[in-house]
Amino acid sequence: MKKLITLILGLVLPVLILIGMEVVARFELTTSQLFVEPKVIFETLLDLIKGDELFINLGISTLRVFIGFVLGGAAGLLFGTVMGISRTFESYVGPIFNALRQVPVLAWIPLFIIWVGIDEGFKITFIAVTAFFPMALNTCEGVKGVSKSHLEVGAVLEFNRFKQLSTIIIPASLPAIFTGLRLVLSITWMAVVGAELVASSEGIGYMMYRARQQLQVDTVLVCILAVGLTGYTMNILLEQIEHYFLRRRKVAE
Amino acid sequence: MDVNKEVLKLRGLVVPLALLAVWWIITKNEWVSAVFLPLPETVAATFVKLFLKGKIFVDLNESITKVAKGFLVGITAGFLLGTAMGLSSTLEKLFGPLFNAVRQVPILGWIPVLILIFGLTELAKIIFIALGAFYPMTLNTFDGCRQLKKEYLEVARVFEFNKPRLLWRFILPSALPSILSGIRVSMSEAWMLVIGAEIFFKTRGGLGDMMWEAKTRVQMDIVFITILIIGLIGFILNYVMKILENRLLRWRISN
Amino acid sequence: MTQRGTLDIVNLKKTFNVNGNTTPVLENINLKVKQGEFVSIIGPSGCGKTTLLRLVIGLENSYEGQILLDGKRINGPGLDRGVVFQDHRLLPWLTVERNVGLGLEGKRNGKVVNKEIVQAHLKLVGLQGFEKVYPAQLSGGMAQRAAIARALVNQPELLLLDEPLGALDALTRMYMQLELEKIWKREAQVTMIMITHDVEEAVYLSDKVVIMSSRPGTIKKIIPVELPRPRDRASYDFMKLKEEILEEFQLHAENVFSYAI
Ligand SMILES: Nc1ncnc2c1ncn2[C@@H]1O[C@H](COP(=O)(O)OP(=O)(O)OP(=O)(O)O)[C@@H](O)[C@H]1O
Numbered sequence: 001m002k003k004l005i006t007l008i009l010g011l012v013l014p015v016l017i018l019i020g021m022e023v024v025a026r027f028e029l030t031t032s033q034l035f036v037e038p039k040v041i042f043e044t045l046l047d048l049i050k051g052d053e054l055f056i057n058l059g060i061s062t063l064r065v066f067i068g069f070v071l072g073g074a075a076g077l078l079f080g081t082v083m084g085i086s087r088t089f090e091s092y093v094g095p096i097f098n099a100l101r102q103v104p105v106l107a108w109i110p111l112f113i114i115w116v117g118i119d120e121g122f123k124i125t126f127i128a129v130t131a132f133f134p135m136a137l138n139t140c141e142g143v144k145g146v147s148k149s150h151l152e153v154g155a156v157l158e159f160n161r162f163k164q165l166s167t168i169i170i171p172a173s174l175p176a177i178f179t180g181l182r183l184v185l186s187i188t189w190m191a192v193v194g195a196e197l198v199a200s201s202e203g204i205g206y207m208m209y210r211a212r213q214q215l216q217v218d219t220v221l222v223c224i225l226a227v228g229l230t231g232y233t234m235n236i237l238l239e240q241i242e243h244y245f246l247r248r249r250k251v252a253e
Numbered sequence: 254m255d256v257n258k259e260v261l262k263l264r265g266l267v268v269p270l271a272l273l274a275v276w277w278i279i280t281k282n283e284w285v286s287a288v289f290l291p292l293p294e295t296v297a298a299t300f301v302k303l304f305l306k307g308k309i310f311v312d313l314n315e316s317i318t319k320v321a322k323g324f325l326v327g328i329t330a331g332f333l334l335g336t337a338m339g340l341s342s343t344l345e346k347l348f349g350p351l352f353n354a355v356r357q358v359p360i361l362g363w364i365p366v367l368i369l370i371f372g373l374t375e376l377a378k379i380i381f382i383a384l385g386a387f388y389p390m391t392l393n394t395f396d397g398c399r400q401l402k403k404e405y406l407e408v409a410r411v412f413e414f415n416k417p418r419l420l421w422r423f424i425l426p427s428a429l430p431s432i433l434s435g436i437r438v439s440m441s442e443a444w445m446l447v448i449g450a451e452i453f454f455k456t457r458g459g460l461g462d463m464m465w466e467a468k469t470r471v472q473m474d475i476v477f478i479t480i481l482i483i484g485l486i487g488f489i490l491n492y493v494m495k496i497l498e499n500r501l502l503r504w505r506i507s508n
Numbered sequence: 509m510t511q512r513g514t515l516d517i518v519n520l521k522k523t524f525n526v527n528g529n530t531t532p533v534l535e536n537i538n539l540k541v542k543q544g545e546f547v548s549i550i551g552p553s554g555c556g557k558t559t560l561l562r563l564v565i566g567l568e569n570s571y572e573g574q575i576l577l578d579g580k581r582i583n584g585p586g587l588d589r590g591v592v593f594q595d596h597r598l599l600p601w602l603t604v605e606r607n608v609g610l611g612l613e614g615k616r617n618g619k620v621v622n623k624e625i626v627q628a629h630l631k632l633v634g635l636q637g638f639e640k641v642y643p644a645q646l647s648g649g650m651a652q653r654a655a656i657a658r659a660l661v662n663q664p665e666l667l668l669l670d671e672p673l674g675a676l677d678a679l680t681r682m683y684m685q686l687e688l689e690k691i692w693k694r695e696a697q698v699t700m701i702m703i704t705h706d707v708e709e710a711v712y713l714s715d716k717v718v719i720m721s722s723r724p725g726t727i728k729k730i731i732p733v734e735l736p737r738p739r740d741r742a743s744y745d746f747m748k749l750k751e752e753i754l755e756e757f758q759l760h761a762e763n764v765f766s767y768a769i
């Protein structure tokens with residue numbers, strides 16, 4: 001019963017918006033050709049689902065995110081771990097890392113375009129760089145946050161560096177690493193749209209860009225829906241993975 | 254093992270200086286075309302020239318005005334929605350699902366929609382920036398409003414506090430750390446998005462446009478300088494917010 | 509006409525619902541407290557002391573029986589009762605001064621008067637000079653004293669203290685007992701009810717020691733303490749009374765033991 005009320009309350013606003021749009025359409029309150037009825041959006045949605053344009057573009061974007069995510073994420077993980085463990089390493093590269101981190105990611109686009117061009121390389125580089133910084137930062141903080149007493153356990157047991165890392169440091173910083181991953185996922189997903197908006201001839205960002213130029217509001221909205229849904233699905237997937245890895249801790253608490 | 258602070262600071266300079274040296278050697282020997290990597294001194298000279306000419310202040314002003322407007326609109330809206338949802342579970346159930354659904358769309362995805370609705374106008378850009386600032390502000394405020402521990406609520410009951418005073422004395426102060434970090438995150442988000450807006454909406458004026466122009470004309474020195482300035486301003490904004498946080502949250506510091 | 513600050517608990521029964529099961533926590537509680545009396549409640553952990561206090565505060569509202577303050581049934585918390593929680597519960601974002609003045613905020617006394625009242629109470633607990641300090645900067649004993657001042661500011665008829673000194677070290681605790689006695693003497697009208705785990709503390713401070721036993725929580729015995737004040741902890745009578753109370757627990761423990769066999 002309570003769940004039902006929650007559900008209904010959550011649907012109130014979306015339904016109101018749809019009704020509002022329908023009313024505007026019925027009574028022809030606007031002459032703007034930009035305005036589309038909910039029905040039209042729905043039809044476009046069905047059309048696009050039936051065809052493969054949407055899925056191809058979505059697939060391309062997802063692949064780009066995946067590659068950039070893996071490359072940037074792995075680099076960030078490695079960099080962050082080393083920076084978290086070694087004070088010497090941190091003292092050398094920490095300041096420049098922090099300086100570069102201050103640059104809003106979108107500001108790198110022009111530089112990368114000049115250096116790498118506007119091909120696939122650009123998109124991957126850009127996405128990877130946006131993934132790198134938050135990943136490195138979160139990992140580093142996670143590793144630094146490993147409690148002294150846990151490390152001392154390792155020291156008492158005379159673990160070597162590798163053992164210390166694999167049995168104590170990495171597991172203990174796993175929650176922070178997952179926080180980083182979640183952050184990275186949403187940032188890379190934004191980055192791919194950005195990269196495709198400025199320089200691409202395929203991908204969901206490009207599809208939106210083209211639809212916008214052709215004033216196809218319905219297509220743009222469907223693309224938005226698709227992007228949001230894909231991002232959301234990936235997020236859930238990541239959450240499941242996190243849940244799987246951290247499940248034993250939850251019980252222990 | 255203990256290296257003192259001075260040494261640590263000096264070490265931080267090693268990598269940047271080495272990079273500078275490499276850069277200088279590469280460009281001096283023309284191993285890389287000056288188009289892709291200008292001489293350090295060219296960049297320095299351009300930097301000085303830009304500031305002397307004063308055009309950069311116009312762009313700077315443009316970007317900052319825009320970000321200020323979008324940011325203020327975004328955090329105000331975020332604060333209101335965040336408190337509303339934090340204080341009333343009915344409102345949370347009403348707004349929460351829509352908010353969370355809309356939030357799933359990467360912010361840059363809204364650009365085509367905004368352009369379609371509002372055209373390439375100032376308003377479109379400000380809404381875009383405001384939207385970016387709105388999400389983290391809402392989330393943080395919402396979170397903050399639920400920070401108040403049950404124990405303190407009992408204190409409020411013992412002193413017969415009414416709703417407004419409960420809000421003012423208990424809920425908002427306990428939410429303040431969260432709200433302030435929301436403001437800080439929103440600010441850096443807004444600062445990134447103003448650059449984004451200037452690039453993606455492809456309109457005149459602002460640092461983002463200056464950068465994009467430089468890219469089109471392959472003026473690498475200007476690209477470098479704009480990145481530097483943008484990064485610097487981002488840093489300063491963040492730093493100022495941190496100081497503000499420390500001042501306002503003095504009560505958190507224990508002896 | 510009942511006097512200000514008298515508490516009358518008659519046939520009190522309290523149950524908690526946990527996962528659909530009703531467990532009795534307090535049963536058959538009868539207690540009379542006169543104006544200006546200092547009463548200690550002592551009993552094994554989990555016997556329902558805090559629950560009893562929360563009922564008197566008005567934080568728990570469903571119960572059977574009667575809790576009467578000055579002859580009137582208690583209905584929700586009120587400024588006529590001051591509370592000192594075990595964890596001092598000072599608001600970390602307010603200075604000591606503001607914390608102590610919390611109860612005055614709704615009153616239209618004017619700033620100057622409020623300030624004076626706060627000052628007087630800070631003096632009472634010996635915290636002058638710490639007005640602008642935040643709770644995080646106070647020691648445990650100081651925080652507890654600030655909490656006492658905060659509870660007294662509204663001139664409650666009844667001051668309820670839940671293990672106010674429980675978290676303190678032995679020396680500070682002894683010192684705070686002296687302070688508490690001083691405060692109680694100066695605020696002669698105030699009735700005080702204090703929960704404690706410390707038998708010596710109870711004997712030192714109280715006019716009456718209420719001994720509770722658990723499962724469900726009932727009052728096992730009420731022992732009046734008629735030693736002259738200031739009390740001498742080393743005196744024979746003091747020791748004897750302490751022994752007597754400790755005995756109660758001993759017996760209780762044996763009972764549990766034999767029951768187990
Ligand atoms: N809100 C609640 N819901 C269910 N059970 C509760 C609740 N509060 C207390 N209890 C139960 O009531 C019993 C008495 O709790 P209470 O906190 O009053 O004990 P206490 O005498 O103050 O113990 P201590 O000396 O450890 O503070 C305990 O068994 C506790 O588990």
Ligand SMILES: [Mg+2]
Pocket residue numbers: 557558559
């Ligand atoms: Mg208790």
